[in-house]
Amino acid sequence: MPATPAWPPRSAPRLFVDGPLAEAMVLTIDGPQAHYLSRVMRAGPGDAVILCDDQTGEWAAEVTQANKRDLTLALRSHLRPREQVPDFWLCAALLKKPNFDLVLEKATELGVRRIQPMLTRRGVADKLNDERARTIVTEAAEQCARTALPEVAEPAKLDALLRTWPEGRALFFADETGGDPAAEAFRAHSGPAALLVGPEGGFDPAEREAIRALPQARPIGLGPRILRGETAAIAATALWMAVAGDWHNSLAQQSPLA
Incomplete structure (x- = not known):
């Protein structure tokens, strides 16, 4: 006899919803999310949807009713708890909108816990659309099967950030004038960390000079080439995850549906 297909299937769409979710809960999805499920994913009664609430983790739900403007879903099983992402912050100077959108998206995919946009003297951008930023990180988390949304902080001036920097958190400073090789610096440190990119x-x-005066600051180099702001942020974050983050245990922490 043919094997019974796994449920929920690997192709089931993923959505973040307001929580907390609980066993046997029934909820209604409307607005853009309902349009996505019914019009884009063609979900109908009996189809599976994976739901996350950034609190209790990941749930398998079944569409029980599909109307023109909304869908009703019933939670069937709890797949996994909310993940524990590494205690790593990305402090990145605001860039032109498309470039910073990329930083938000990739930082989420890479597993950053907190994204701190910064205002700097040579920066060309000075505002962040909060709603757009939340949409980008939420969609990125849905795409990569992340169950914990990153915190996106309000933009802060660099000098204010340095004045209030936590005593126990290392600040790896991507300094174009030179520093310790990034991989070596990351490997030598354990504990809460952050990356500062201009x-x-x-x-x-x-x-x-102000950054280097901070006791927790550790200047690092990112190779022999000059990197764009978004490239430096993404590359250095990926390197930290590989050397000191959770990539070495990624298979053990992987979603059963990923």
Whole structure:
């Protein structure tokens, strides 16, 4: 006899919803999410949807009713608890909108816990659309099967960030003038950490001096080439995850449906 197909299937769409979710709960999805499920994914009664609430973890739900404007879903099983992402912050200078959108998306996929946009003297951007940022990180988390949304902080001026920097958190500073090789610096440190990456024009001398004066700051180099702001943020974050983050145990932590 043919094997019974796994349920929920690997192709089931994923959505973040308001929580907390609970066993046997029935909820209604409307608005853009209902349009996505019914019009884009063609979900109908009997189909599976994976739901996350950023609180209790990941749930398998079944569509029980599909109307023109909404869908009713019934939770069937709890698949896994909310994941524990590494205690790693990305402090990235605001960039032009498409470039910073990319940073938000990839930082989420890579497993960053907190994204701190920064205002710097040479930066060309000074505002962040909060709603757009939340949409980007939520869609990225849905795509990569992440169950914990990253915190996206309000943009902060660099000097204010340095004044209030937590005593026990290392600040790896991507300094274009040079520093310890990034992989070696990451490997030598254990505990809470953050990465500081500048804008398109880099940090000015006064900013660089202020950063280096912070006891927790550790200047690092990212190779022999000059990297764009978004490239430096993504590359260094990936390197930290590989050397000091959770990539080494990724198979053990992987979603059963990923």
